Amino acid sequence: MSDIALAIIGGTGLYKLAALEHVESHQPVTRYGAPSGPVRIGTLAGRRVAFLARHGEGHSVPPHKINYRANLAALKALGAGRVLALNTVGGIGERFGPRVLACPDQVIDYTWGRVSTLCEEQGTDVLHVDFGDPYTPSLRAEILRAAAKANVAVVDGGCYGATQGPRLETKAEIARMRRDGCDLVGMTGMPEAGLARELGLDYACLAIVANWAAGAGPDPDEQITLAEVLANVDAASAGLAPLLDAMLVDATQRG
Ligand code: HPA
Numbered sequence: 001m002s003d004i005a006l007a008i009i010g011g012t013g014l015y016k017l018a019a020l021e022h023v024e025s026h027q028p029v030t031r032y033g034a035p036s037g038p039v040r041i042g043t044l045a046g047r048r049v050a051f052l053a054r055h056g057e058g059h060s061v062p063p064h065k066i067n068y069r070a071n072l073a074a075l076k077a078l079g080a081g082r083v084l085a086l087n088t089v090g091g092i093g094e095r096f097g098p099r100v101l102a103c104p105d106q107v108i109d110y111t112w113g114r115v116s117t118l119c120e121e122q123g124t125d126v127l128h129v130d131f132g133d134p135y136t137p138s139l140r141a142e143i144l145r146a147a148a149k150a151n152v153a154v155v156d157g158g159c160y161g162a163t164q165g166p167r168l169e170t171k172a173e174i175a176r177m178r179r180d181g182c183d184l185v186g187m188t189g190m191p192e193a194g195l196a197r198e199l200g201l202d203y204a205c206l207a208i209v210a211n212w213a214a215g216a217g218p219d220p221d222e223q224i225t226l227a228e229v230l231a232n233v234d235a236a237s238a239g240l241a242p243l244l245d246a247m248l249v250d251a252t253q254r255g
Pocket of ligand 1: 211
């Protein structure tokens with residue numbers, strides 16, 4: 001099977017890649033079990049690209065029940081070495097308002113009780129992977145270069161705080177996360193990034209800000225609704241297609 005130039009994991013509101021052509025579907029079962037749904041492999045900007053909806057194509061898998069290990073292992077088994085994670089998030093820092101695209105460079109993990117390592121089973125080698133820079137710097141640089149080329153605004157950097165969900169956070173939790181240095185809050189950034197590192201995959205996050213996190217916006221009493229989240233993801237996604245095209249064309253030119 002020929003190599004996949006890029007694997008994309010879509011988050012809330014991003015269940016397929018409309019521009020993917022000549023699509024084949026795969027549903028590999030990995031040693032960790034089945035992924036959230038079919039992996040769609042097709043052509044985008046002349047390159048082979050894989051797409052997987054993290055929550056399933058019908059959004060049936062909540063963040064704490066996602067088999068992150070199976071998702072990543074399935075992409076790797078199909079020939080992917082690089083993963084672009086699209087994550088729908090809430091904004092905490094003032095540069096991270098609704099509809100902003102951001103490429104964070106740090107993570108704080110507040111999740112609990114998730115299978116967060118490949119060394120879960122007895123008898124597996126114990127891994128202590130370096131995770132100082134949780135996102136692969138060269139892949140982040142590629143995303144940012146492609147964004148500049150495509151004229152798509154992407155905030156460079158920021159700290160992603162991964163919460164357990166599926167409920168949204170309290171104002172006090174967000175205030176604490178702000179004090180901790182978080183700029184973004186989402187429910188799926190971990191353990192995915194750590195597992196990608198353990199699997200030896202290049203991995204970077206492109207976060208799509210869907211709403212102000214609880215109490216973080218100009219109206220601290222504003223409630224977060226799913227309709228708002230989906231409308232903002234939809235609007236912000238307009239930048240994704242040109243950014244991906246630029247990234248893949250760039251990869252073609254590098255051979
Ligand atoms: N918090 C956590 N996850 C999210 C949010 C949020 O405010 N918005 C979208 N995903």
